[in-house]
Amino acid sequence: MTDTPPDANAADRRLLRTTVNGIARQELVEPRMLLSDFLRRTLHLTGTHVGCAHGVCGCCTVLVDGATARACLTFAVQVQDREVQSVEGLGEDPIAAALRASFHECHALQCGYCTPGFLMAARQLLSETPEPDEETIRVALSGNICRCTGYVNIVRAVRHAADSLAAARDQQQGLSDAR
Amino acid sequence: MPGNAPFRHIGRPMPRTEDARLLAGGAAFVDDLPELPGTLHMACMRSPVAHGRIREIDTSGALGLPGVHAVLTGAELGDRIAPMVADRDKAGFRETRRDILPADTVRFVGDTIAVVLADDPYVAEDALSLIVADIEELEPVVAIDAALADGAVLVHPEIGDNIPFSIAQTTEGFEAAFAAAAAVVSDVFTSTRLAGVAMEPRGCVAQVDVGLDSLTLWSSTQVPHLLRLAIAELLDWPESRLRVIAPDVGGGFGPKAHVYPEEILCAYLARRHGRPVKWIGDRQDDFLTTTHARDSRFAVEMALSADGDILAVRNHVDVNIGAYACFPFGANAEAGGGAIYMPGAYRFAHYDFRARSVMTHTAPAGVYRGVAAPVAHFAFEGLLDRAARKLGLDPLALRRRNLLRPDEYPHVNAAGIRSDGGSHHECLERALAAIDHDGFRAAQPADRRIGGRLVGIGVACITEHTGQGASRYRTRGLLRVPGMEGATVRIESDGNVSVAISQSTQGQGHLTAFAQVVAESLGVDPEQITVSEGDTALSPFGSGTFASRGAVIAGGAAYRASQEVAAKIRRIAAHHLEVAEGDIELVEGHARLKGVRQMALSLREIAGIAHSLDPRALPEGEEYGLEARRFYDPPGVVLSNAVHAACVSIDTDTGQVRVERYVVAHDCGRIINPLIVAGQVHGGVAQGLGQALMEGVHYDETGQLLTTQLLDYIVPLAADVPDIALCHVETPSSDTLLGIKGAGEGGVIGAVPAIALAVNDALAGRGAMVSRLPLSPEYILSLMTMPAPGR
Numbered sequence: 027m028t029d030t031p032p033d034a035n036a037a038d039r040r041l042l043r044t045t046v047n048g049i050a051r052q053e054l055v056e057p058r059m060l061l062s063d064f065l066r067r068t069l070h071l072t073g074t075h076v077g078c079a080h081g082v083c084g085c086c087t088v089l090v091d092g093a094t095a096r097a098c099l100t101f102a103v104q105v106q107d108r109e110v111q112s113v114e115g116l117g118e119d120p121i122a123a124a125l126r127a128s129f130h131e132c133h134a135l136q137c138g139y140c141t142p143g144f145l146m147a148a149r150q151l152l153s154e155t156p157e158p159d160e161e162t163i164r165v166a167l168s169g170n171i172c173r174c175t176g177y178v179n180i181v182r183a184v185r186h187a188a189d190s191l192a193a194a195r196d197q198q199q200g201l202s203d204a205r
Numbered sequence: 206m207p208g209n210a211p212f213r214h215i216g217r218p219m220p221r222t223e224d225a226r227l228l229a230g231g232a233a234f235v236d237d238l239p240e241l242p243g244t245l246h247m248a249c250m251r252s253p254v255a256h257g258r259i260r261e262i263d264t265s266g267a268l269g270l271p272g273v274h275a276v277l278t279g280a281e282l283g284d285r286i287a288p289m290v291a292d293r294d295k296a297g298f299r300e301t302r303r304d305i306l307p308a309d310t311v312r313f314v315g316d317t318i319a320v321v322l323a324d325d326p327y328v329a330e331d332a333l334s335l336i337v338a339d340i341e342e343l344e345p346v347v348a349i350d351a352a353l354a355d356g357a358v359l360v361h362p363e364i365g366d367n368i369p370f371s372i373a374q375t376t377e378g379f380e381a382a383f384a385a386a387a388a389v390v391s392d393v394f395t396s397t398r399l400a401g402v403a404m405e406p407r408g409c410v411a412q413v414d415v416g417l418d419s420l421t422l423w424s425s426t427q428v429p430h431l432l433r434l435a436i437a438e439l440l441d442w443p444e445s446r447l448r449v450i451a452p453d454v455g456g457g458f459g460p461k462a463h464v465y466p467e468e469i470l471c472a473y474l475a476r477r478h479g480r481p482v483k484w485i486g487d488r489q490d491d492f493l494t495t496t497h498a499r500d501s502r503f504a505v506e507m508a509l510s511a512d513g514d515i516l517a518v519r520n521h522v523d524v525n526i527g528a529y530a531c532f533p534f535g536a537n538a539e540a541g542g543g544a545i546y547m548p549g550a551y552r553f554a555h556y557d558f559r560a561r562s563v564m565t566h567t568a569p570a571g572v573y574r575g576v577a578a579p580v581a582h583f584a585f586e587g588l589l590d591r592a593a594r595k596l597g598l599d600p601l602a603l604r605r606r607n608l609l610r611p612d613e614y615p616h617v618n619a620a621g622i623r624s625d626g627g628s629h630h631e632c633l634e635r636a637l638a639a640i641d642h643d644g645f646r647a648a649q650p651a652d653r654r655i656g657g658r659l660v661g662i663g664v665a666c667i668t669e670h671t672g673q674g675a676s677r678y679r680t681r682g683l684l685r686v687p688g689m690e691g692a693t694v695r696i697e698s699d700g701n702v703s704v705a706i707s708q709s710t711q712g713q714g715h716l717t718a719f720a721q722v723v724a725e726s727l728g729v730d731p732e733q734i735t736v737s738e739g740d741t742a743l744s745p746f747g748s749g750t751f752a753s754r755g756a757v758i759a760g761g762a763a764y765r766a767s768q769e770v771a772a773k774i775r776r777i778a779a780h781h782l783e784v785a786e787g788d789i790e791l792v793e794g795h796a797r798l799k800g801v802r803q804m805a806l807s808l809r810e811i812a813g814i815a816h817s818l819d820p821r822a823l824p825e826g827e828e829y830g831l832e833a834r835r836f837y838d839p840p841g842v843v844l845s846n847a848v849h850a851a852c853v854s855i856d857t858d859t860g861q862v863r864v865e866r867y868v869v870a871h872d873c874g875r876i877i878n879p880l881i882v883a884g885q886v887h888g889g890v891a892q893g894l895g896q897a898l899m900e901g902v903h904y905d906e907t908g909q910l911l912t913t914q915l916l917d918y919i920v921p922l923a924a925d926v927p928d929i930a931l932c933h934v935e936t937p938s939s940d941t942l943l944g945i946k947g948a949g950e951g952g953v954i955g956a957v958p959a960i961a962l963a964v965n966d967a968l969a970g971r972g973a974m975v976s977r978l979p980l981s982p983e984y985i986l987s988l989m990t991m992p993a994p995g996r
Contacts, residue, residue, distance in 0.1 A: 072236070073229070077405065079488060080916065085404060113229070130224045136456075136711075136713065136884055139232075139234060139453075142230050175887055176888045176929065178887040179884060
């Protein structure tokens with residue numbers, strides 16, 4: 027056995043303080059550690075997938091301070107004092123919940139590997155543009171690759187989620203008008 | 206759905222039971238599995254040259270890096286792992302071998318020359334850069350013509366040439382039919398090599414119980430049982446001590462239906478070191494080492510009568526299969542398929558084919574969704590367009606004239622393939638209506654030009670070989686592919702239902718679809734049925750998920766097993782209700798006297814009886830338990846059919862093709878779940894669009910791979926694929942259980958020719974027709990600037 031001490035590279039580690047899915051984290055990390063590996067290997071948040079590791083496929087899309095980012099192109103140390111949200115942290119966020127329901131209903135996922143990235147990108151889209159047309163959806167999702175669905179049902183699901191959120195807003199508006 | 210009247214669950218567009226965990230980030234792809242204590246991470250050093258002789262590999266630097274546990278080369282490995290052999294010598298086939306870790310000769314950029322085991326994956330990668338490989342570079346052959354030239358460098362010198370597989374067949378009377386033709390059209394159709402690009406790169410984890418000398422291997426594979434068989438053979442390890450699990454698999458599409466060196470190495474190294482060994486490929490490695498496909502050339506001739514009947518077709522196929530024949534499909538999958546798949550929706554009596562697989566110093570090429578069919582149909586439909594022009598016929602009229610009619614079935618085509626049905630005319634008319642073909646033509650200017658774009662419409666009629674059983678694989682000479690599938694259906698002692706299927710799923714919704722099939726037999730809700738796949742310890746032996754065989758064959762096995770269990774439930778219920786078995790119906794989780802709610806036993810009660818947990822006894826002579834294991838092996842092959850219609854526009858400045866509208870009318874027999882079928886078609890069309898317009902693996906003349914990232918190898922994005930309209934035509938097969946036909950590949954098979962034909966139409970004013978894939982902007986521009994041919 028040529029086992030080495032677990033901290034062979036400890037000399038070069040940095041203390042990372044960050045918030046992930048609402049929980050404050052403090053971990054020693056190598057400066058070269060990618061955010062995707064920090065989430066997946068250190069925090070065991072394996073919903074963020076890595077499909078290319080060079081920022082093209084979008085599988086690793088997360089939110090950093092509320093904006094989408096590629097976890098495979100971000101070093102963990104770059105999220106010092108920032109807030110990271112991964113698919114596991116979307117929870118009861120109403121846009122994410124509507125998207126999950128629509129993805130299920132519209133059969134917008136097959137193998138599911140790219141799905142967390144699409145949810146992140148679609149959530150960002152609907153939070154900025156609540157009622158996007160098809161063209162807008164397609165452009166907004168063009169940073170994410172899906173190899174199973176041909177995007178057909180993903181686009182339909184995002185449209186469907188937008189409609190159901192709009193209906194919910196209308197209903198709420200109706201209720202408050204009625205009061 | 207009127208044709209579905211007797212069915213309660215089959216045919217229902219049920220959203221999938223597998224979705225919730227995938228949507229919540231709770232999936233378990235192989236790299237998501239909790240890391241096993243003591244895991245060693247494997248990294249692979251790949252040959253930097255296409256052809257070479259290994260002189261020395263100095264691993265001392267890597268071994269000196271803290272955190273590195275071991276480094277292994279082929280020289281050190283010796284003969285401890287047997288070479289992979291996919292084909293045996295027999296008529297048409299020559300046996301070649303693939304060393305798992307070559308000690309002497311490297312045959313492509315990507316052949317593995319050393320592996321590192323380290324405590325941390327980053328350190329394992331670091332160690333690769335400290336390995337010094339001294340390799341004598343030898344001259345490579347990269348392309349088909351170079352490999353076929355006299356005196357060509359040989360990839361496997363022991364077979365005497367670079368042709369490990371060849372086949373030729375001619376129908377009797379072919380020459381006379383050809384000579385009698387009024388017109389002959391011919392062309393050479395080529396396809397650029399593709400990569401499958403499943404979003405999850407390959408990966409595996411091996412764990413050995415040292416005391417038991419037993420292995421569990423988790424792998425991102427489509428063929429768990431065949432992978433287990435390969436490990437047993439190559440490592441001389443009893444199958445009884447090997448368990449292969451395909452967990453969630455992030456897309457397969459064929460390339461993951463091959464067995465790879467890394468899987469064998471992880472198993473071997475876990476046994477050797479007594480610690481778990483994990484390997485996760487990255488995208489670059491995936492482009493280098495995962496099988497490619499469709500590097501092919503079809504030289505085709507078609508002879509027709511003056512009024513447009515197809516009389517005879519000649520098809521000479523050459524396929525570049527790279528450096529090794531892949532296990533389990535061997536050297537012939539694409540070449541053999543290219544010959545056999547060409548006679549599809551159209552009638553012709555005479556066929557002459559010759560197909561060859563050609564080896565080169567490039568990555569092994571194997572099966573990828575549609576295999577050779579997309580290019581075969583691209584070539585055939587391309588010839589039909591040429592024939593229409595030559596004979597002065599309307600392209601659609603020519604197709605209508607030659608499409609097989611329903612009354613011509615059952616039909617044995619010129620390649621000897623029998624099919625029990627085909628709804629080509631119905632699909633054609635429905636597709637034309639759905640895309641408003643007449644409206645498009647009316648609005649289309651004679652010169653095809655609208656503003657800065659040329660517009661065209663293409664209509665392709667295709668068939669898809671699905672559900673191939675054991676007899677087909679034997680006929681094709683693929684002796685490592687069993688052909689059948691198995692299923693176990695068990696009612697647990699509490700009345701809940703467990704199903705285990707011999708396949709693995711990569712997103713095709715198997716867990717939902719097979720639950721629907723079993724629910725149909727047992728009269729319970731599909732949601733209450735737990736289906737598992739991908740685990741050799743839980744499921745009967747079977748072939749795996751490829752070649753559109755899931756619904757047909759595994760679905761058939763699940764149906765058989767569930768019918769057997771249902772029969773036993775009826776017997777037990779009939780005994781205790783004191784009625785005849787034939788009067789028992791299984792509904793809503795109960796076995797009851799038909800139509801009588803009060804005369805019923807719940808499945809839970811019956812399970813209790815069957816497991817001796819109930820005061821009531823089993824009927825005399827009845828075995829304990831409530832379980833059946835059945836296999837299904839369909840009689841041959843069942844052909845699905847489809848018509849794809851595409852409207853495209855071409856930017857005349859850039860040559861870029863945009864697909865504007867897309868319609869598929871398809872017939873895959875009895876549909877288990879239309880949502881899932883639609884998803885399969887959509888995804889296939891997008892992959893076909895990729896092949897038609899943009900995808901391509903490129904090597905330079907020295908065999909260096911130029912397309913190593915998704916920045917170089919372009920796949921379709923959401924903005925490239927239009928919405929796709931579907932028309933389901935449902936003609937149940939009389940050859941398969943439940944009348945099911947497969948649906949996994951038709952999307953890609955139809956999209957390639959449909960888009961190509963639409964481009965032909967858009968270019969019609971210029972006289973050019975496409976003959977090579979992809980239809981890249983450069984290629985289209987070159988066609989647009991070509992002088993019009995003299996007429």
